[in-house]
Amino acid sequence: MSEQVKTYLKTHREQNLARLNEFLSIPSVSTTSAHKDDVLKAGEFVRDYLNEIGFDKVEIKETGGHPLVYGEWIGNPDAPTALFYGHYDVQPAEPLELWDSEPFEPEIRNGRLYARGASDDKGQVFMHLAVFEAYMKTEGKLPVNVKVIIEGEEEIGSANLYPFLKDNRDLLKADFALVSDSGMVETGQPTMLYGLKGFTGLEVTLTGPKRDLHSGLYGGAVKNPAMALAQLLAGMKGENEKVLVPGFYDGIEHLDEEERRLMNEAPGEDYKRSLGIPETTPEEGFTVNEHTMARPTFEVNGIFGGYQGEGTKTIIPSTATAKLTCRLVPGQDPDEIQNLLADYMKKHAPKGVHVNVKREPLSARAYKVDPKHPLIQSAAACLSSAFGKDTVFVRLGGSIPVVESFDQLYGIPVVLLGFGTPEDNLHAPNESFPVDHFNLGIEVLADYYNECASVDPS
Amino acid sequence: MSEQVKTYLKTHREQNLARLNEFLSIPSVSTTSAHKDDVLKAGEFVRDYLNEIGFDKVEIKETGGHPLVYGEWIGNPDAPTALFYGHYDVQPAEPLELWDSEPFEPEIRNGRLYARGASDDKGQVFMHLAVFEAYMKTEGKLPVNVKVIIEGEEEIGSANLYPFLKDNRDLLKADFALVSDSGMVETGQPTMLYGLKGFTGLEVTLTGPKRDLHSGLYGGAVKNPAMALAQLLAGMKGENEKVLVPGFYDGIEHLDEEERRLMNEAPGEDYKRSLGIPETTPEEGFTVNEHTMARPTFEVNGIFGGYQGEGTKTIIPSTATAKLTCRLVPGQDPDEIQNLLADYMKKHAPKGVHVNVKREPLSARAYKVDPKHPLIQSAAACLSSAFGKDTVFVRLGGSIPVVESFDQLYGIPVVLLGFGTPEDNLHAPNESFPVDHFNLGIEVLADYYNECASVDPS
Numbered sequence: 001m002s003e004q005v006k007t008y009l010k011t012h013r014e015q016n017l018a019r020l021n022e023f024l025s026i027p028s029v030s031t032t033s034a035h036k037d038d039v040l041k042a043g044e045f046v047r048d049y050l051n052e053i054g055f056d057k058v059e060i061k062e063t064g065g066h067p068l069v070y071g072e073w074i075g076n077p078d079a080p081t082a083l084f085y086g087h088y089d090v091q092p093a094e095p096l097e098l099w100d101s102e103p104f105e106p107e108i109r110n111g112r113l114y115a116r117g118a119s120d121d122k123g124q125v126f127m128h129l130a131v132f133e134a135y136m137k138t139e140g141k142l143p144v145n146v147k148v149i150i151e152g153e154e155e156i157g158s159a160n161l162y163p164f165l166k167d168n169r170d171l172l173k174a175d176f177a178l179v180s181d182s183g184m185v186e187t188g189q190p191t192m193l194y195g196l197k198g199f200t201g202l203e204v205t206l207t208g209p210k211r212d213l214h215s216g217l218y219g220g221a222v223k224n225p226a227m228a229l230a231q232l233l234a235g236m237k238g239e240n241e242k243v244l245v246p247g248f249y250d251g252i253e254h255l256d257e258e259e260r261r262l263m264n265e266a267p268g269e270d271y272k273r274s275l276g277i278p279e280t281t282p283e284e285g286f287t288v289n290e291h292t293m294a295r296p297t298f299e300v301n302g303i304f305g306g307y308q309g310e311g312t313k314t315i316i317p318s319t320a321t322a323k324l325t326c327r328l329v330p331g332q333d334p335d336e337i338q339n340l341l342a343d344y345m346k347k348h349a350p351k352g353v354h355v356n357v358k359r360e361p362l363s364a365r366a367y368k369v370d371p372k373h374p375l376i377q378s379a380a381a382c383l384s385s386a387f388g389k390d391t392v393f394v395r396l397g398g399s400i401p402v403v404e405s406f407d408q409l410y411g412i413p414v415v416l417l418g419f420g421t422p423e424d425n426l427h428a429p430n431e432s433f434p435v436d437h438f439n440l441g442i443e444v445l446a447d448y449y450n451e452c453a454s455v456d457p458s
Numbered sequence: 459m460s461e462q463v464k465t466y467l468k469t470h471r472e473q474n475l476a477r478l479n480e481f482l483s484i485p486s487v488s489t490t491s492a493h494k495d496d497v498l499k500a501g502e503f504v505r506d507y508l509n510e511i512g513f514d515k516v517e518i519k520e521t522g523g524h525p526l527v528y529g530e531w532i533g534n535p536d537a538p539t540a541l542f543y544g545h546y547d548v549q550p551a552e553p554l555e556l557w558d559s560e561p562f563e564p565e566i567r568n569g570r571l572y573a574r575g576a577s578d579d580k581g582q583v584f585m586h587l588a589v590f591e592a593y594m595k596t597e598g599k600l601p602v603n604v605k606v607i608i609e610g611e612e613e614i615g616s617a618n619l620y621p622f623l624k625d626n627r628d629l630l631k632a633d634f635a636l637v638s639d640s641g642m643v644e645t646g647q648p649t650m651l652y653g654l655k656g657f658t659g660l661e662v663t664l665t666g667p668k669r670d671l672h673s674g675l676y677g678g679a680v681k682n683p684a685m686a687l688a689q690l691l692a693g694m695k696g697e698n699e700k701v702l703v704p705g706f707y708d709g710i711e712h713l714d715e716e717e718r719r720l721m722n723e724a725p726g727e728d729y730k731r732s733l734g735i736p737e738t739t740p741e742e743g744f745t746v747n748e749h750t751m752a753r754p755t756f757e758v759n760g761i762f763g764g765y766q767g768e769g770t771k772t773i774i775p776s777t778a779t780a781k782l783t784c785r786l787v788p789g790q791d792p793d794e795i796q797n798l799l800a801d802y803m804k805k806h807a808p809k810g811v812h813v814n815v816k817r818e819p820l821s822a823r824a825y826k827v828d829p830k831h832p833l834i835q836s837a838a839a840c841l842s843s844a845f846g847k848d849t850v851f852v853r854l855g856g857s858i859p860v861v862e863s864f865d866q867l868y869g870i871p872v873v874l875l876g877f878g879t880p881e882d883n884l885h886a887p888n889e890s891f892p893v894d895h896f897n898l899g900i901e902v903l904a905d906y907y908n909e910c911a912s913v914d915p916s
Contacts, residue, residue: 271667313549
């Protein structure tokens with residue numbers, strides 16, 4: 001990139017952070033309807049910024065749920081077209097009492113910017129916008145054509161994005177997609193992601209008696225739904241972390257020794273220290289890196305039933321519920337896995353309770369790209385150069401449903417350029433993002449958009 | 459009893475209900491500190507009523523927790539002395555949205571008085587007070603000497619009652635104790651209770667990572683505490699309802715065929731219909747009546763961990779907790795059982811989580827009295843006469859810790875004269891008490907206090 005762009009970015013660091021803080025101050029929590037207006041407000045922030053930069057066709061597009069923002073700059077017919085995707089919605093901030101500063105009042109402490117969405121994904125979306133601004137304000141143009149689509153429903157599964165992508169093939173036509181909604185394996189360790197897990201979810205509620213009962217008068221007559229739920233869940237996963245639901249592992253890829261070796265070479269978090277756990281517990285027969293990167297998971301995201309207050313309440317609860325999600329690997333079909341789990345629970349719930357399974361409507365397949373693709377290699381080079389360190393290649397346990405959609409619908413390669421770190425506390429209290437990664441990442445992106453102009457994306 | 463007393467009671471039915479409503483309107487929930495003043499207010503209600511009736515030494519006694527109320531009438535040196543015990547505290551009313559009328563605004567619908575505490579135990583305490591009033595206002599004396607002790611901590615385990623009973627042996631010296639804090643096997647079916655279960659409780663919290671984690675990034679590295687809790691609990695109880703913790707059943711009474719027969723003859727609730735459950739699930743090898751009356755239970759009263767809100771939150775929760783209580787039978791020591799369970803959980807929790815067990819400090823042994831005791835037989839006769847039906851003899855799955863204390867500390871027989879019904883929704887939304895049982899029960903008690911004057915209590 002030109003010296004002009006470099007200088008512009010260097011001299012606008014404070015301004016960028018200040019403007020990002022505005023973006024982070026909007027509590028755009030998509031999962032609860034109470035924040036509907038805030039989600040829209042965050043979309044308007046993106047729309048206004050794109051307009052100011054000089055993008056065309058900038059518009060808040062209704063989707064049936066939270067809207068998405070579209071904008072484009074396609075002033076260079078000879079250059080390839082990048083489709084940049086991000087999201088402006090965030091996870092709920094609860095439990096609020098565990099935050100050291102207010103989740104929607106950004107604060108820098110020890111080189112980190114603390115706020116819900118700082119890393120996931122407002123901070124990373126903002127970096128692209130800052131790069132576009134720098135090019136337009138200095139050179140009056142971008143090095144490649146860029147189409148931007150920023151949605152407001154990623155944290156609730158992007159239900160309305162897929163239909164939009166399907167219905168707007170021409171509008172969104174591009175040579176490759178670019179997504180910054182992931183992280184590096186360590187702070188300061190440039191990382192190229194070449195695979196993501198898929199996702200599916202369900203909620204199961206066991207109902208025993210139609211009201212809470214006195215445990216003394218009814219204990220022995222009725223099945224306790226909380227105990228029934230424990231028994232049901234315990235039957236679905238062994239203490240060795242193997243999922244016991246028949247068919248769960250059918251047809252998934254075999255991990256060869258070479259891929260296992262590469263995964264195990266990637267530096268890993270010191271989980272015992274950073275998380276305070278007594279030991280890590282990967283699936284029997286696999287290492288932690290192998291399990292997190294390339295083996296499917298089955299997790300209880302929440303469990304509840306009966307009395308949760310202070311003191312003792314001697315009841316048999318009427319109901320007990322578990323919220324369940326799986327992360328899937330290549331070879332697993334999300335709908336098939338959801339069916340397997342739902343059928344299992346209906347069939348194997350202990351007698352004496354009614355079983356209700358609610359299927360999470362949103363899902364994603366796993367995604368994997370060839371790490372030797374020139375767009376991937378070029379991105380890795382930009383990362384290594386800005387961070388001053390060789391880039392490592394890894395797969396990720398997380399899911400970004402849109403990546404699979406770009407792959408499936410448009411057949412274009414997706415470049416996952418993520419700048420988060422393992423210490424970012426994603427989806428948890430005290431989410432943060434290193435200010436250094438924010439500034440270096442902006443350099444990487446300015447460099448990469450420039451490099452892409454001369455890469456054959458096909 | 460005299461015609462005067464009878465007439466007084468008949469003509470004061472409306473007044474009694476109105477005054478009971480005052481008592482029920484006080485939200486004396488002992489388990490949450492927010493209601494401390496209300497609990498005291500309910501104690502003051504009892505104190506004022508006893509004073510008005512003409513009791514002596516009426517006093518609110520500090521206990522370190524919620525206070526208790528004492529009062530006595532010992533004007534008849536030749537008659538035996540009854541110690542009447544009850545409680546003026548109530549269970550929490552939550553979940554409030556499931557009540558059809560306000561829990562602390564009593565309302566009569568279809569012959570039932572709806573309010574928290576209507577049956578457990580304010581309604582039944584009030585019946586005794588109304589009987590004392592009737593005797594004092596008409597005859598100027600009671601047929602027997604009466605000492606009254608009404609506490610405010612029964613629903614949280616009566617922690618401060620036992621020390622009080624221990625420290626006030628002389629004050630409380632009596633020939634027998636009388637407790638109305640239980641029910642009949644069916645509405646209108648007079649029932650003599652001759653046994654109660656004991657009680658012990660614990661709370662277990664499993665902690666994995668020190669904060670909630672992104673399920674995609676960390677799934678496969680750390681143990682999920684909610685799943686670990688399910689696995690732990692499932693190991694403690696079989697689907698056949700047998701408790702699997704070694705030693706749990708050691709030393710408990712053998713149920714002989716005769717006692718089993720008597721239990722199975724007692725009319726039982728039609729649980730499937732009244733509770734909406736698909737089937738009853740007693741312990742393998744026992745009937746529902748046998749299990750609820752005479753076999754120990756192990757129940758999950760509450761379970762919670764992770765996300766419970768609307769929508770999906772893809773986390774691995776940091777902690778998961780279960781609130782657990784057991785109902786015990788003769789032969790089980792509450793402390794030993796608590797130790798067994800605590801040790802089991804510490805030893806058998808899945809690896810990868812920290813285990814914290816909080817022991818419920820309050821407990822009770824089971825209690826059993828000879829159903830042929832003259833005080834029991836006389837009570838049964840009063841019941842049969844007022845309700846016009848033979849009294850059945852049963853044991854109860856519930857626990858009344860004070861009963862065991864009277865037995866253990868004072869060695870006096872305890873008469874359990876309960877007027878509740880299985881439809882009372884104890885400890886649950888829409889608690890109620892049949893107005894008929896209130897009125898007939900007052901007759902039974904007036905009759906019984908009179909009969910006791912001529913029974914040898916020893």
